[in-house]
Amino acid sequence: MGERPMSDRATDFDVLIVGAGISGIGMAAHMKEKSPNRSFAIVERRENLGGTWDLFRYPGIRSDSDMHTLGFDFEPWKHEKSIADGPAILEYLDRIVDERDIRRHIRFNHKVVSADWRGADARWHVTVEGENGERKHLTANWLYLGSGYYDYDEPYDPGFDFGEFEGQVIHPQFWPKDLDYSGKNVVVIGSGATAVTIVPSMADKAAKVTMLQRTPTWMFSRPAKDALANFLRKVLPEKTAYKITRWKNIKLQDFGFKRARTKPEKMGEGLHKRIRKSMGADYDLKHFTPPYKPWEQRLCLVPDDDLFEALKSGKADVVTGHIKAFEKGGVRLTDDSFLPADIIVTATGLKLAVAGKIKVSVEGEQVDFAQRFYYKGCMFSNIPNLAVVFGYLNASWTLRADVNSDYICRVLNLMEGMGVDIAVPNLPEDHGLEEDDIFDFSSGYIQRGKSIMPKNAVAFPWRLNQEYISDRKLMREQPVDDGILTFYRKGANARRTDEALEAAE
Template identity: 55%
Template sequence: MSKPVDVLIVGAGISGLSMAVHLQRACPDHRFAIAEARARAGGTWDLFRYPGVRSDSDMHTLGFGFAPWRGEKAIAAGADILAYLDEVIADQGLAPHIAYGTRVLAADWRASEALWHVTLADAAGERVERARFLYLAAGYYDYEEPYQADIPGLERFAGPVVHPQFWPPDLDWSGRRVVVIGSGATAVTLVPALAERAAHVTMLQRTPSWLVAQPSVDRLARALRRILPEKVAYRLTRWINTRLHVLVYNRARKRPDQVAALLTRRLKRALGAAYDPRHFRPPYPPWEQRLCLVPDGDLFRALREGRAAMATGAIAQVEADGVRLQDGTHIPADILVTATGLSLAIGGKIALSLDGAPVDWAKRWFYRNAMFSNVPNLAVVFGYLNASWTLRADMTADYITRVLTEMARRGADVAVPVRSDDAPEKAVDPTFGFSSGYLARAAPLMPRSEAELPWRLNMDYLADLADYRKRPVDDGVLRFGKAGQSPVEQGGELP
């Protein structure tokens, strides 16, 4: 067995790369490795290859704080995001640290050694490596098993049935009728992209989603780049965009009717005669689910031009040549795309245990958005649902490097948020007030959160930013100790 690494990062997507760069800068003496199950870096942006795949956050906030986004478009194509991540790997010298085709199967914390014994699998088979700290940056959804909605009669369909998570590279939809089942960001992205070559595309939704158009080019960012140094312009754009997004989100929560009226007016202007409230007026207020971004109004243009259409209703059954709704409407199709959502997976589906006892996430409490009650030397990245994923990834990486620095200063082997009061009645809604289906399905699996920090996975970026600045790492909750001290999984205090 090789010498333990100081930090094992699981995943070479946005979260893992952010942690690696923060480690190199803040903890240059720490040895780290990145285990990436896929054949290349990128995570989500390598997995999703469906037509039109793009960011649904602007790249000045989805980009890293330490690496300015130089692309012309702020709403960027998936291929451009992959190229950006490759550039970060090259510029930061991360390639030697990444082991591709290496899946983490299990990790067991050995208190006597203060080490994680991690089971990895690659082309050569399984092996066990050791790590002092485990950083889970594998995202929050299942890469292997997407959500498969119960669609009656789907097996009867005569043509291809495709899930966007596994888009066939050889699928030809030219001149064919396509029905995209779904109403979320993936469907909104797919429909205009498919409509460029298809005979016709129908977006079939059970209920509408709130849609908002936004230019793909950030004119303010472009103007700032002309008059300011690149890094200054990027930071200022990031600051402005983040706060504008928070302002819009908070207004939607406090004045939902006002925001709904504004969005409806914009939709009517963008769609003209194609506007129909049955298809564009959701039964829930704005930002109860994530707003669906329509860059440059591409979906609206496809609808106005008749290359695409909306259909709203419940499916009675799928037939060989299309889909029949419960109201009797038949939608003809040659190809079905089931853009029905994701399945959440906590901790990258890794079998975690403490001295052989399995960790039940649903009985643990989030601590400072990153760690878990009575689980030592472990952090996870769970991004914002109402803001860019990278804002959380950068923030979490910065915090954990401060934890590691404090451990080194103390000569500690262990850092663990200690909680002896289980108090399940203190737990708040695990869906964070959102009604998205994937969150509701995953609610029984989610770790617990209280109403207030630090025992919370928060969805308020500015409040988190203030908390990290004001609350010290050594806050009396996070305990530091040596190998072989107390059994932390029972909430016992470290001496």
């Protein structure tokens, strides 16, 4: 991996970033550019950067968002394909950390176990575990959690009893290296983005790949290459072309999402029309007609019609049904039909996790995030100097990562100018906030994880929005010092002193 992590002697940082995936690398790059006076380190539990894109190694692993929005606002996406595979995304992230001299700030094989805020020294006291299990302590003024949204250790387990089945059972989160599936029958259980990626990717070598779904998913096909983006890159400077394409894709996605909300039937007809264009006018759409409206769950992207091409070739199949039992040689459904299988892939989803499962406490008292309100989608009520990234469900993860990084850099710069150490979103006990459903999504993993998610109010700033365009505007235009985010000097009990106010003016 090139340069090794920095010396263990340097334990004190202005900002400790947890996770070297899209969120953590994004924050480091924003800090380099916007808060260069602040020191930072990234702690990453894995031996490589990339987070999700390094963890998942299943066939065909790719983005289900276009890379002009999954890419950062500061770094153009240069590949011809805008729906990119895992290796291309890792290459993009590697280039960013090397060109911006971020790699030396990353400590690999360091897992954060706990973090306790102590107001007396305005520091997070963080316990990390090294690769040999030894524990170390780091301190930081700010903690920035770029630890993703799901449990890295265990995927969702639907409780299958594999009974007499003697073949291999694989979960995409733990794909074996060098799996040979040539000439074998594969059953992929699931109908989300992972299943839709795996099925056409395995179809070329396998004898037959069957996608077994309990419920259909809305599918959306589009070219993997963005013709406008590739044209603009030929005639305009790279950054300008990227900016235009990025904004076009953001607006199109926003329009599509809102149209699905206001005219779901029309949206459904449009999606079906695309499938019929690929599969033929008389194709039976029952396997692609969910019982819910478009965008009540995330749409599944089918780049270059790859899933439909695999179905047409006869190398892949889609079956909608319920599992009765796993038998010798395959899967028995409740209608008594039998799907032969040598390999079963359980693409049954993820398990949500909050704050990377780190034990977070304030003055020794453990924080229950389910009892805290989001503040501006990146901080939490009455927790000092802590920021987090939880990406958009209806758009690219990176859009929120960029917005939050930019905002926290502005907070850091204001604090420096004021000579204060602590920033806390202040919510009184008698706040009277009206609560809102944090996610208006019916996806299984969202519904299962709701009990652990932080609270959402009806009105900004005490919420996690699902509207990038309005978030971007609000976060940029509203003052950081909004009367809610409260600033202190360490050891001070009152709100910031008059001297600090004068220093900021």
